[in-house]
Amino acid sequence: xxxxxxxxxxxxxxxxxxxxxxxxxxxxxxxxxxxxxxxxxxxxxxxxxxxxxxxxxxxxxxxxxxxxxxxxxxxxxxxxxxxxxxxxxxxxxxxxxxxxxxxxxxxxxxxxxxxxxxxxxxxxxxxxxxxxxxxxxxxxxxxxxxxxxxxxxxxxxxxxxxxxxxxxxxxxxxxxxxxxxxxxxxxxxxxxxxxxxxxxxxxxxxxxxxxxxxxxxxxxxxxxxxxxxxxxxxxxxxxxxxxxxxxxxxxxxxxxxxxxxxxxxxxxxxxxxxxxxxxxxxx
Amino acid sequence: xxxxxxxxxxxxxxxxxxxxxxxxxxxxxxxxxxxxxxxxxxxxxxxxxxxxxxxxxxxxxxxxxxxxxxxxxxxxxxxxxxxxxxxxxxxxxxxxxxxxxxxxxxxxxxxxxxxxxxxxxxxxxxxxxxxxxxxxxxxxxxxxxxxxxxxxxxxxxxxxxxxxxxxxxxxxxxxxxxxxxxxxxxxxxxxxxxxxxxxxxxxxxxxxxxxxxxxxxxxxxxxxxxxxxxxxxxxxxxxxxxxxxxxxxxxxxxxxxxxxxxxxxxxxxxxxxxxxxxxxxxxxxxxxxxxxxxxxxxxxxxxxxxxxxxxxxxxxxxxxxxxxxxxxxxxxxxxxxxxxxxxxxxxxxxxxxxxxxxxxxxxxxxxxxxxxxxxxxxxxxxxxxxxxxxxxxxxxxxxxxxxxxxxxxxxxxxxxxxxxxxxxxxxxxxxxxxxxxxxxxxxxxxxxxxxxxxxxxxxxxxxxxxxxxxxxxxxxxxxxxxxxx
Numbered sequence: 001x002x003x004x005x006x007x008x009x010x011x012x013x014x015x016x017x018x019x020x021x022x023x024x025x026x027x028x029x030x031x032x033x034x035x036x037x038x039x040x041x042x043x044x045x046x047x048x049x050x051x052x053x054x055x056x057x058x059x060x061x062x063x064x065x066x067x068x069x070x071x072x073x074x075x076x077x078x079x080x081x082x083x084x085x086x087x088x089x090x091x092x093x094x095x096x097x098x099x100x101x102x103x104x105x106x107x108x109x110x111x112x113x114x115x116x117x118x119x120x121x122x123x124x125x126x127x128x129x130x131x132x133x134x135x136x137x138x139x140x141x142x143x144x145x146x147x148x149x150x151x152x153x154x155x156x157x158x159x160x161x162x163x164x165x166x167x168x169x170x171x172x173x174x175x176x177x178x179x180x181x182x183x184x185x186x187x188x189x190x191x192x193x194x195x196x197x198x199x200x201x202x203x204x205x206x207x208x209x210x211x212x213x214x215x216x217x218x219x220x221x222x223x224x225x226x227x228x229x230x231x232x233x234x235x236x237x238x239x240x241x242x243x244x245x246x247x248x249x250x251x252x253x254x255x256x257x258x259x260x261x262x263x264x265x266x267x268x269x270x271x272x273x274x275x276x277x278x279x280x281x282x283x
Numbered sequence: 284x285x286x287x288x289x290x291x292x293x294x295x296x297x298x299x300x301x302x303x304x305x306x307x308x309x310x311x312x313x314x315x316x317x318x319x320x321x322x323x324x325x326x327x328x329x330x331x332x333x334x335x336x337x338x339x340x341x342x343x344x345x346x347x348x349x350x351x352x353x354x355x356x357x358x359x360x361x362x363x364x365x366x367x368x369x370x371x372x373x374x375x376x377x378x379x380x381x382x383x384x385x386x387x388x389x390x391x392x393x394x395x396x397x398x399x400x401x402x403x404x405x406x407x408x409x410x411x412x413x414x415x416x417x418x419x420x421x422x423x424x425x426x427x428x429x430x431x432x433x434x435x436x437x438x439x440x441x442x443x444x445x446x447x448x449x450x451x452x453x454x455x456x457x458x459x460x461x462x463x464x465x466x467x468x469x470x471x472x473x474x475x476x477x478x479x480x481x482x483x484x485x486x487x488x489x490x491x492x493x494x495x496x497x498x499x500x501x502x503x504x505x506x507x508x509x510x511x512x513x514x515x516x517x518x519x520x521x522x523x524x525x526x527x528x529x530x531x532x533x534x535x536x537x538x539x540x541x542x543x544x545x546x547x548x549x550x551x552x553x554x555x556x557x558x559x560x561x562x563x564x565x566x567x568x569x570x571x572x573x574x575x576x577x578x579x580x581x582x583x584x585x586x587x588x589x590x591x592x593x594x595x596x597x598x599x600x601x602x603x604x605x606x607x608x609x610x611x612x613x614x615x616x617x618x619x620x621x622x623x624x625x626x627x628x629x630x631x632x633x634x635x636x637x638x639x640x641x642x643x644x645x646x647x648x649x650x651x652x653x654x655x656x657x658x659x660x661x662x663x664x665x666x667x668x669x670x671x672x673x674x675x676x677x678x679x680x681x682x683x684x685x686x687x688x689x690x691x692x693x694x695x696x697x698x699x700x701x702x703x704x705x706x707x708x709x710x711x712x713x714x715x716x717x718x719x720x721x722x723x724x725x726x727x728x729x730x731x732x733x734x735x736x737x738x739x740x741x742x743x744x745x746x747x748x749x750x751x752x753x754x755x756x757x758x759x760x761x762x763x764x765x766x767x768x
Contacts (some may be wrong), residue, residue, distance in 0.1 A: 118595050137657045139658065140581075143585075143664050165657055168632070168661070169630060169665070170658060170662035171661060173669070174325075176666075
């Protein structure tokens with residue numbers, strides 16, 4: 001029997017993963033949710049037909065979206081995470097003792113429930129006492145916050161679908177307002193490679209540049225995302241991602257990672273020429 | 284309304300049948316189901332272009348409907364509680380003109396509020412009727428024109444007992460309604476027709492807890508913009524008539540100016556939208572009202588904005604309010620509505636319906652989702668943070684009593700001369716000047732130009748309002764009557 005999951009990376013490019021079996025399929029108020037089991041990537045989560053994470057490569061994304069700002073900001077106490085219903089970002093964040101509270105805002109409660117049941121590899125630390133979960137629209141939640149957070153992590157889906165509002169200028173502006181005077185915002189920044197993704201990437205960058213005084217982009221290699229080349233945005237009111245990186249302090253923590261090192265941290269900000277040009281075009 | 288009958292969509296069905304017949308076209312349109320215009324097919328899609336066909340036996344004829352269009356008009360009439368419904372393809376402008384041209388002739392009077400749409404003034408030039416204006420009440424704080432006070436209507440009717448008709452906006456662009464039932468009663472008591480511009484009121488026929496519709500209030504004719512809240516394609520509209528109006532005569536009037544090649548894309552969109560409204564309109568507009576109420580609450584919580592609603596109702600010039608309209612006053616933030624309108628577009632990629640001097644209007648409909656509302660509210664909150672100022676003395680849109688010196692038709696066709704704006708005070712204008720949107724006239728042909736009007740023009744220009752209607756696009760010159768009246 002041939003059973004494959006396929007995702008169209010563009011109209012003319014398709015990625016397929018052989019599937020053992022489907023573990024879950026359901027529809028929430030916001031999207032369709034599917035979980036599959038596969039021989040190569042282990043379990044994987046699909047929202048509205050788009051790959052969110054696989055057990056095999058999720059560590060790359062979750063480490064890179066979390067540890068980069070944590071190695072720069074000297075004193076993170078209060079964190080806001082938007083999206084992140086799979087729990088991967090939370091799992092990485094709770095490794096830091098100095099974080100006092102984490103607010104997580106996820107629009108879709110069903111995603112969290114499904115992940116708790118079928119993806120315990122990421123959805124494993126939802127019981128941390130420092131965590132508060134709010135099931136509501138991220139844009140609405142953040143509108144009411146002012147100078148409250150040291151770090152905001154925007155772990156959104158793509159800018160088509162329920163995550164749309166998390167790529168708008170009003171959202172980035174509201175994030176700016178919700179951050180303390182030395183706060184950092186990290187966002188998943190799409191891929192620079194295929195045209196439609198690249199345009200979304202450029203648009204997001206333009207809006208962030210217009211909002212934050214420091215706005216840099218860094219990269220990681222995530223095999224199951226379109227083109228495998230993925231970007232993250234580092235936007236900040238004060239700290240520079242390389243000049244303010246404190247390698248010794250981070251390494252003294254003794255956190256073991258599968259992808260992130262402080263050496264890689266530095267390398268990740270050196271992006272290909274075509275990406276640099278593409279971003280410069282909108283700066 | 285017979286729900287079972289309303290499930291039919293005769294024009295839509297006839298197009299599907301026609302498509303299956305695979306008729307070889309040796310008639311117009313010349314693109315021949317798109318084959319002659321591949322770029323157009325690429326843009327609009329083959330399914331769309333192949334239905335762009337001409338009137339023919341199986342598809343009926345809009346100028347003289349006897350089969351499927353007739354049936355679609357009957358279904359629309361039933362759905363809207365009218366004696367007759369005309370499918371219109373020239374926008375609601377054509378429906379408004381149809382109403383006026385059917386009701387008044389040259390030299391006859393028609394009573395109307397000043398905050399009429401440009402389609403009304405256009406109709407006056409075409410037919411030569413003389414407008415008698417009623418000052419719509421004005422809300423000083425919001426700077427918006429309201430409905431007509433019943434006492435003003437009654438007094439005007441008494442002063443002009445020879446008027447043939449009275450026109451009412453139901454509602455205004457901002458969602459404000461006059462006491463339509465009583466106005467209809469007064470008009471009929473004095474043998475006048477009551478015509479209703481319902482460009483912004485299609486949903487009144489289907490929603491609960493919405494203001495009364497023209498047909499329910501007993502009005503004689505109504506122009507209904509199906510393409511606004513009704514969901515049909517742009518430029519499609521309905522003209523409804525009551526039992527006291529000859530539908531044959533109205534059809535003749537419509538055919539004076541209506542195309543003989545009515546678009547089946549527009550006609551089928553009217554047919555399908557009527558069916559949707561009849562079957563699901565009530566729940567749809569309940570959702571829209573809920574979203575609008577939520578948005579108002581959130582916007583008012585930001586501070587600096589005032590999203591107004593039913594609390595304005597005063598039993599007279601604001602007899603009722605359309606809760607689906609999301610109008611937001613911006614003056615307390617020190618920004619003109621038009622400035623917020625521009626910021627939403629330029630900074631946040633959000634297009635709202637219009638901005639005037641003191642307000643913006645966001646148009647909500649069946650197509651909106653709660654997350655889009657969050658974007659709008661989020662952007663408004665950002666605009667306040669980034670651009671908000673203290674309350675400033677912005678000039679309000681105060682009412683300028685028009686001085687009608689001759690009929691719009693006479694003035695429009697009279698001997699005229701072009702003068703620089705600042706030399707026109709005291710002269711009689713021979714052209715239109717609209718502040719658009721919302722398309723409320725500042726000057727109509729035949730009216731005297733005053734210093735107040737010139738001052739208003741300067742202010743609106745400075746604030747970036749779009750002024751249209753004049754021959755000189757830059758509005759440095761105005762055409763005035765050569766003859767000094």
